[in-house]
Amino acid sequence: MLERFTVRISDDGSGTFGVWDNAVNSWRVTNLDLAGAEETKADLDLQFDAHGPRPPDNIRTVDPPQAVDCLVAWERGELDAWIRDGGQWFGRVRDRNGHVTWIPQSDLRPAN
CATH class of the missing domain: 3.30.160 (Double Stranded RNA Binding Domain)
Structure with missing residues (x-):
């Protein structure tokens, strides 16, 4: 879940x-x-x-948060943590409005 x-x-x-x-x-x-x-x-x-x-090895925080682009229109967001769920890594990304979404690792890339 x-x-x-x-x-x-x-x-x-x-x-x-x-x-x-x-x-x-x-x-x-x-x-x-x-x-x-x-x-x-x-x-x-x-x-x-x-x-x-969550098991500690399933959580990774990003400090300071890193700017990333998300696959959906490659919208810019700020990544501040990772979790592993169901064998897949998801990044916790906050958009410019402050809304938080969990996005699969494959749908994220570092921002330029």
Whole structure:
């Protein structure tokens, strides 16, 4: 399960957002703004797979983040971490709007 977590509107009527854990069908955290929820989701997806904590050898952080181009129209993004899921490496890429997407290694290349 590559994206175990989902950002949802909190169900308490507050108009805030939360992070839903799809593996256990419960809230992981609530009462965040949208940007905070997206950031929390990205960090949790880096740390956990469907079975629990990711093995350390399946995570690689990129510090400082590296500019990359993504296959979809070769759009520019910023790569800050890798995870191995299902035998394939995926890069965590943040676009210019701050949205985070997991992209297969084969669909990324270093930016010029």
